[in-house]
Amino acid sequence: MSVEESEKTKAIGPAPEEDLIKLTSREKKKIDWRDKLYLAPLTTLGNLPFRRICKRLGADITCGEMALSVNLLQGSASEWALVKRHESEDVYGIQLCGSNAEAMIKCAELLDREIGVDFIDINMGCPIDLVYKQGGGSALMRRQSCLEHMVRGMTKVMSIPLTLKMRTGVYRDASVAHSIIEKAKLWDVSMVTLHGRSKEQRYLKLADWKYIKECAVVADPMPLYGNGDIFTYEDYKYQKENSGVAGVMIGRGALIKPWIFKEIKEEKHWDITSSERFDILKEYVNYGLEHWGSDNEGIEKTRRFLLEWLSFLHRYIPVGVLEQTQKINQRPPLYRGRDHLETLMISKSAKDWIKISEMLLGPTPPDFEFLPKHKANAYG
Template sequence: MDDGPTAELAGEEPKVSYESHETPSVVIVGGGVVQQTPEDLVAKAIAPVKREFLLPPPIRPCSKDSNDVASDATKSAPSNLLKEKKSKRQLKRERLQEKKSVLHLCPEVARSGDPSTCRYNDKCRFSHDIEAFKDQKPADLEGDCPFLNNEGPCPYGLTCRFSGTHKDGLPAEAFNGQKKSPEMNGLNKDVQKLLWKNNMKFPKADAQLKLLGLLGHMKSVQAKLSEEEEGDRTTPNRSIAADENGGCEVAGDTNIKMDHSPQPPEEDDCAGGTFASDELRPPKKAKSSVDENHSRNELDNGIGKLKKDIEKSCSQNETGSTADCIPAETDGSLKSHPREKKLIDFREKLYLAPLTTVGNLPFRRVCKVLGADVTCGEMAMCTNLLQGQASEWALLRRHSSEDLFGVQICGAYPDTVTRTVELIDQECTVDFIDINMGCPIDIVVNKGAGSALLMKPMRMKSVVQAASAIVDRPITVKVRTGYFEGRNRIDSLIENIGQWGASAVTIHGRSRQQRYSKLADWEYIYQCTRKAPDALQVLGNGDVFSYLDWNTHKSDCPELSTCMIARGALIKPWIFTEIKEQRHWDISSGERLNIMKDYVRFGLDHWGSDAKGVETTRHFLLEWLSYTFRYIPVGLLDVIPQRLNWRPPSYFGRDDLETLMASESASDWVRISEMLLGKVPAGFTFAPKHKSNAYDRAENG
């Protein structure tokens, strides 16, 4: 169903039949009113909303901005959705001033209600003035504390925005005996310190890299990277936001230092898996004993020595065993790992794609309630994980309700990816590890990761081989059709991907160059699926927005294991329910609001119920609302189901709340957040990180 022309000229008839009415619709085009049939509108990728729900042409005063996102207290101020950029020094100064504020109460004092419980006493950098805090604390929010059912007091104590609902009479010591958190995969402090000091050992990864002849290269690259990091201390941290369909977009500060302007990667790699055209890689050296050019006799003579080195390396690992580290194959290639893999059957399962920024743990919990079978964490950068960055490790968090859960990592080289895989295998509870080889954004591609790997098949081979050989968890891969539009190449690699050790591959039906300018090429996904070996499961990804889309892809290509759902879940997370129940859910505005209430409850449970946790929950709720407004209720359409590339005309809903939810104004999204989380703080502003190609406006994402 997703094959077709561009979003602007979607003129081909879809493969599925649509329920349609013949009543002409009135559409506002260029300030005029034009009557067109639903079929004409669909041909132009305009949503055929019923005539009685269409709005008249808007009258927009030139001097007034309708997209002001400030609260009621700041609506009279000039509209400026984009926050002023501040230097690191200024941000640090503001944080220090905030900590000195009486509103920044010491956590220990907040929990116990007694200033004497803080072990730092007068040297504590937080306030201990409980009375001053109570005088300035905002009013409590409506509802109960999300930690009310825990076996102990709320961990946020007096700072909780629901403190009025706390149970009295519980001793402070009860906090230590509260119920175990349902979240897993937290970063151990001892491990974090080892990562900070670069003292973490990776015996399995190092042994495998040595067998592949990549360990020497790794040490040289790490030394050079360390030198460059010293010179890049002032480089702003990367900020990545959710893009459509589970990719990523750069957000925030775009002044990130790059060695070169965006350039496509080299077409070919050097033979034997060494890396070419990369400024971070050392010059070519003589290849190791596993060089493809060596004869079989020379290789066999070197295997004994390699095994001894591997045994020595593995003996440093207290938890591992030597047998786990020695590959069974001795012919210079890694055809398979000796241990039997824990296979996952993705067939017919509803897979929620890894969605950067919006695909956080509370959102995944919402999707699980609505019927998702498989969930995957947000894309995490390998280099940041190996540096022990807490913010990156937070992307690996898992809730106990996620019964089939994986994490997605992104790296440029076999060394970083393999070490990250070993680290995750040791420290986290996951069912599979997905390697992103399809991320299209420049900041990732320019470093040789993401879609850049599609142009380097030998490096892809090294990454998948090394990673899959050291863990018994399934290794999956996510790719795009190719780097350049019109030059697809996954069909030529699909057989090799299975031989390298991957258990499954997800194909996003667009190239890196396309981004999201056209509909996904499902015919090409089918072509690749039919070429894949039986042991390799193939998942399709792109433009799945209804159960009819799902049924069409499954019937057109029975060999396809399942479809990954990304934008469809962002815009309407109840798509999982629709697919399982095989119906179009004409969901009411009240039911949609209840889903948002669940998200807020999950968010407070995850980020905290204090002021900071409330505003973090609000921020991510607003990011999600920047997608949900694109949903058009089933009862308002002349043709169903809605398609992802349809542009909605101006319309109103069946009630005031439905009309509010359909607004593309960020100020209305803030109003919805205030219905769930109370009034926004004074001076509050919001600008969505992601700006869709289909809804790109200068003022409002």
């Protein structure tokens, strides 16, 4: 940002001109985005207990689960619970999803004023029909004048940085992220994360890091984070160095092996044992009971979220049993664990995940059933 721009006065607060509190953008809080490991926002799975684990294992930046601006404005208690921060989250943001610029601006102002967070992110990637049809999530990539109004309005009322998380575009062969990034530089956006897939594409093809690289050049000097398919420290190193991004965001890699952050920082593979993995589950359950309560309701909530997580965790193949490094998009070969617990942990059967939950939380209630919410397969 130029000196002239940083001297400009910014307005926060409700509309009438005379009521506006003036805030110079010099006073805006800043984040040093360089070289940080960013745990992706993950609906349902990226809850506070999970983020605590990722923080302990080396994640630098964390973000709450996507929250709908309209629900926050209506005071929905469950939506407000989604944006709660743990004290270990030292660079923490909230991801907002919405289609109406005015509601998003109001919500940003409210969050900035009422709760301590370090940044707010606009969700421009959500592919879910319900969100998309209403013009939110990835539909914002097609509604650029609304987006401009939304972004300019939000940066005006916020004292903390605004970031955008987008995909390459809506359609596979019509990438538009580069042109939005070019404009975002003029809108006072602090950082953009680009998930290298279109809305249409889902997880079936690998993320396009060549395009991410092109966008990092367009974004400069605004930092760009690259996102997609990072599963080992080698993936991280290769994509970070080759694309020239400021940092990398990790989603499924952290769900399948939350120790990925430690592996990246220490530049090695961790041949983690089944009992070390079980200790991580115990830690999660303790954080879960602390967060959701240790009464019956809290126990069953913790169990549900643990089962959701196990639907990702079982995809991890211990490095010690593999001849080649595991890739996120490869279907794991059939193999037997090195001990009984490891074999149980790699099971694809929800019945076995329930067994693991019973080892940690006691027997399930009668007629208990579980179907995972997310089927974002790591290997298509």
